[in-house]
Amino acid sequence: MSGATGTGARAEDEHLALEKLAEDLWKAVSVADERAATDVVLDALDGGADPESVLLDVIAPVQGRIGAEWAANRLTVAEEHAATAINERAITAISLHPTARTRVSRGRVTVACVDGEWHALPARLLAEVLKLRGWQVDYLGAQVPAPHLIAHLHSTHAEAVALSSSIATRLPTAHAAITACQAIGVPVIVGGAAFGPGGVYAGLLGADAWAPDARAAAGLLAAGPLPRPQLDHQQMDDLPHLADQEYTLVTRSSGSVVRNVFTALESAYPAMRRYDEAQRERTAEDIAHIVEFLATSLYLGDEDLFAWFIGWTAQILESRGVPARSLPPTLGLLERELKDFPRAIRTLRRGAHTLTAGNTV
Known part of the structure; x- marks a missing residue:
């Protein structure tokens, strides 16, 4: 019993420490202080913090706060862009830290945003988490046209594609990308706010898997290879109302x-x-x-x-x-x-x- 209590206390302490780190990072990015933001995450890693936790429990919630502050008109578009860019550089700093260096022990995954999707930070977080977990990752960044994605897959033979989209208006394009990947036998896992609550649109558009966040996506990929898609219908059959x-x-x-x-x-x-x-x-x-x-x-x-x-x-x-x-x-x-x-x-x-x-x- 005392062991369980001790474990719970440690978990609570870790949670509070991560919350404080997130608040410190927010203070830095909200005033566009790149040096202070980078110091926050590097000092945390130097002090023994888990790189994945810093990515997902510090940087990710701060990015969510940036969006909420913009929506409430407390950040301008320029300030929101600057804060996001600083978060991106903080992620790069983490990826270069000695504690984040892992050897490749799993297969190859391509991570990309659908064409027209500029919000790349969620995809970047997933790419870094997968690297930490031993995957060989090809991170293609924002707005990747489907033909370029397919050409890349032909040359790399990735085991799966992780597609990210935050804006629902990109879903028709996402559908085309999903279908194109599946047509060459590569399964697709999708994520991001665009796919709706509970990933409702992921199923509608025929994705092979959906994950609510980077941890869940990494867990699904680690659980076993996604089944190779077997296409026996056209897009119009998926959405007969079209x-x-x-x-x-x-x-x-x-x-x-x-x-x-x-x-x-x-x-x-x-x-x-x-x-x-x-x-x-x-x-x-x-x-x-x-x-x-x-x-x-x-x-x-x-x-x-x-x-x-x-x-x-x-x-x-x-x-x-x-x-x-x-x-x-x-x-x-x-x-x-x-x-x-x-x-x-x-x-x-x-x-x-x-x-x-x-x-x-």
Whole structure:
């Protein structure tokens, strides 16, 4: 009993120590102090901290805090980028530390972000954890086009591909990459916020495995080789709702839809007439993001994804002092533009209901 109590006390002490390290790292990255941030992680390793724990229990939560602070408008985009870059360099410092040097004792894995995905830090964390656990890792970084990924796999014969995506609008591209990898017999494990709660979209898009975080992904790969995929169907069979062509047609016409809605919004929402040029540009970008998420929801056949995005957008606008009341007229104008697309209409109305019901994130 006393042994168990002692073990629990040590675990609690380690947890508190990691929390303090995370707070120290946050203080450094939040003021863009790269030297202090690097000192935090290197001093921890010199003091006997486990490299994997520093990666996943210190750097990862700090990165999550960076995103939350940006969403709450307490960090600018530039400050968020600077903080992320410092975290990246802290990871590099860890990877070069003597305690992080491990010999290759397992197979070969490719880690990459899907094309169009710039948020590379989660994939980088996974790559470093896999190296610590003895894997030979090819880390390809952000936004890797599928043809380049496939060419790489042909030359390296990796046992598996780990694909990361944080933004749901990259899921159609992720689907193409998953299918391409499987077509040459390489199984795919996916992760990242884009794949939804519980990895719901991972299964929908036919991934061979999903993991909620780097530890879980490393555990799945260590448990045994992922089964080699056996493709006997096409993408359209995976997502039969795509047969109505709504996703394709909305995507192809997105540019004109955004322009038409922006022009009409000036009449429907008189406050826009007082916007300066920067505000007008941001409004056009917001409309484009709404259309992009609408198209992704059509691809996945999931109206809830669009409703979530509209709720999140309302929260982001309010945090920046922009009234979210511009969203309902925008959705109404989109409905008018896309009147010939029944699934798009239903999805837009689902988003509008989220606003009227107050179901923002």
